[in-house]
Amino acid sequence: MAEDKKEAEKIGRCAMCADMCKYSCPTYLATGRETLSPQKMARLIVYNEKGFLEDEKGFLDLMFQSAMCGACSRHCIYDDYDLRKFIHQARVKAFERGIIPEDVKKRLETFKKFGNPDGERELIDKGAGEYGYFISCSSYKDQELLRATEKMLSKSGLAVRRFGGGDICCGAPLYYAGDMEGFRKASLKMKAEIERRQVRTIVVDCPTCMKMMTEVYRQSGTELDVEITHTVQFIDGLLKQGRLSSKKENRVVTFHDPCILSYDLAMFTIPRHVITRLGFNLKEPVYSQEHTHCCGGAYGAKIGDHRLRDAVTSMRLNELRNTAADIYVTACPTCKSVLSEINMKYITELVAGRIIAGR
Known part of the structure; x- marks a missing residue:
């Protein structure tokens, strides 16, 4: 009860705040809708808990319109508060009561049938070794990304087992939809798949997968007895070992920080270190690093209102175009897909041609 009271105080404090964090919220900035600002969402959550709202379905639908990117929490004046926790709790209640948006419901039906969100x-299961490269759902469909990553792994000199596709998924779509029992089963399946392959380190190309495996699994009772590392960390290791060639380039690169990689994993220095060490000139957009803006494809929005997602995406595209870079790079396969209008590349596509074999 004391813990419940403490959590209630946190969201109550948010609901009565001055709402300055809305100016860091890409959803609010792209739409101007007050009900989508962090403070207004918190206030509606409090009102709903107290039974003040007549249209509960409308309220729950609104909870699925958050990008869940974490910008508001990153810029919150309170260190111990994350609004996403309360939005997620509302989604869990919506799922348990069967009051979820139709497109979310269809996505869950696909997952139930195929074990993944795409059908x-x-x-994919090939190779052997202590390293395992998990091919995420988002990268599975991107042949350019997979070819570049395959080239990098093949020339790295490390024994790497590649696996993914089929019914193997980190479970993030279930988590963000509020299906916690389904998510728990997905996490246990992932644990079994990793143990069966007897790898000691897993390289993941998707920040959301990494967040699930390193943080959310543990919260739901699933512990992975392996090291989880993101692709940019793996590349940085190759760089330190002298396996990446470096030559001065006249081309300018702009790096788009994925929201999960930045806000949750605090991994915004490493990709810049890689890009500059490779000899490229780096040019930052106005909103970058710990102040990045979501591409619009964060899972919260991806399974919700598509018009809302498009508005957020359009805003981010304009921000990136303003750098007039020669190359746009990111470290999230979903960001790459959503921002394809500017020929966004995944970071392995930038470095694959620079691997020095056999060193």
């Missing part, structure tokens, strides 16, 4: 697909 029928082949299982």
Whole structure:
């Protein structure tokens, strides 16, 4: 009860705040809708808990319109508060009561049938070694990304087992939809798949997968007895070992920080270190690093209102275009797909041609 009271005080404090964090919220900035600002969402959550709202379905639908990117929490004046926790709790209640948006429901039906959010697909499982490269749902569909990553892994000199596709998924779509029992099963399946392959380190290309495996799994009772590392960390290791060639480039690179990689994993220095060490000139957009803006594809929005997602995406595209860079790079396969209008590349596509074999 004391813990419940403490949590109630946190969101109550947010609901009565001056709402300055809305100016860091890409959803609010892209739409201007007050009900989508962090403070207004917190206030509606409090009102709903107290039974003040007549249209509960409308309230729950609104909870699925948050990008869940974490910008508001990053810029919150209170260190111990994350609004996403309360939005997620509302989604869990919506799922348990069967009051979820139709497109979310369809996505869950696909997951239940195929074990992933995209439908029928082949299982990829090849190679052997202490390292495992988990091919995320988002990268599975991107042949350019996979070819570049494959080239990098092949020339790294490390024994790496590649796996993904089929019914292997980190479970993030279930988590963000509020299906916690389904998510728990997905986490246990992932644990079993990793243990069966007897790898000691997992390289993941998707920040959301990494967040699930390193943070959310543990919260739901699933512990992975392996090291989880993101692609940019793996590349940084190759760089330190002298396996990446460096030559001065006249081309300018702009790096788009994925929201999860920045806000949750605090991993914004490493990709810049990689880019500059490779010899490229780096040019920052106005909103970058710990102040990045979501591409619009964060799972919260991806399974919600598509018009809302498009508005957020359009805003981010304009911010990036303003750098007039020669190359746009990111470290999230979803960001790459959503921002494809500017020929966004995944970071392995930038470095694959620079691997020095056999060193």
